[in-house]
Amino acid sequence: MKHKIQSLIMITLSTFIMAVGVYFFKFPDNFCFGGITGFATVVAKVTPISASNFTFIANTILLVIGFIFLGKSFALKTTYASMLLSVLLVFFEKWMPLTKPLSNEPMLDLIFAIALPAIASALLFNIGASSGGTDVIAMLLKKYTNMKDIGIALFATDLVMILVACFVFDLKTALYSFVGLAVKSFMIDDIITTINLxxxxxxxxxxxxxxxxxxxxxxxxxxxxxxxxxxxxxxxxxxxxxxxxxxxxxxxxxxxxxxxxxxxxxxxxxxxxxxxxxxxx
Missing domain, CATH: 3.30.70.120 (Alpha-Beta Plaits)
Known part of the structure; x- marks a missing residue:
């Protein structure tokens, strides 16, 4: 029971950190690296669906896939994390609406958009959970292919988001997103290695x-x-x-x-x- 409570607290804290990084630094600048939340910025740009609502729908579908192929324990932890992430994003959108980026420095926003979700993802992966979305696909790649590092699997999974960004947003945003994806992917592996040292x-x-x-x-x-x-x-x-x-x-x-x-x-x-x-x- 003590272990379960500790895991619950860690998942809650990690998900909150991720929600802050995604909503306040990733969405406003249209950075589209990093899975479903990244693809959500593209969807929100070209459709009437908000980024938060799309994240909720896509996460639900991928959770079912995770339950089938990755097991009950992973699915339960990931369900809680992804649902909490979606709820937090909707809450921030309703009570703290943003009409422009927090700062006028895209590089500063990029640093926080990379660091906060990367730290949160590493903590989740380390206890056998994830925030849902394409993290589920990355874990499937890690499990069923020769990709042993979760960061490399994430990079391969999310690279398509960068290609989409080239057509939906300007080249500058796409380049920022590529840098963000590369740094985030390798940063996750480094953080997990440090935790497990x-x-x-x-x-x-x-x-x-x-x-x-x-x-x-x-x-x-x-x-x-x-x-x-x-x-x-x-x-x-x-x-x-x-x-x-x-x-x-x-x-x-x-x-x-x-x-x-x-x-x-x-x-x-x-x-x-x-x-x-x-x-x-």
């Missing part, structure tokens, strides 16, 4: 008990122990291997230092760790 730790020590007890009891992790011989002293040593989060790695380092355990500790960063306690294989 872990520390692989190797410890060489004389007494393994206090260190292993701290890892298992305090950090709620495990470790692998092997025996070795010091090349200089020719004495028996214990070698401990473990993987921890960045915060846990700092706690372990401080523990070894405070207890003056005379251990040798090597720490390296790794972008992904699979197995019990981390991501599933």
């Amino acid at each position: 872990r520390k692989s730790i190797t410890i060489v020590c004389d007494d393994k008990e206090p260190i292993c007890s701290f890892i298992t009891a305090k950090l709620n992790r495990s470790a692998t122990i092997t025996e070795g011989v010091g090349a200089y002293t020719n004495e028996k040593k214990y070698i401990i291997f473990t993987s921890l989060s960045r915060t846990q790695a700092v706690e372990l380092r401080n523990f070894i230092h405070d207890q003056d355990l005379q251990a040798f500790m090597s720490v390296s960063s790794t972008s992904e760790v699979f197995g019990k306690g981390f991501h599933s294989l």
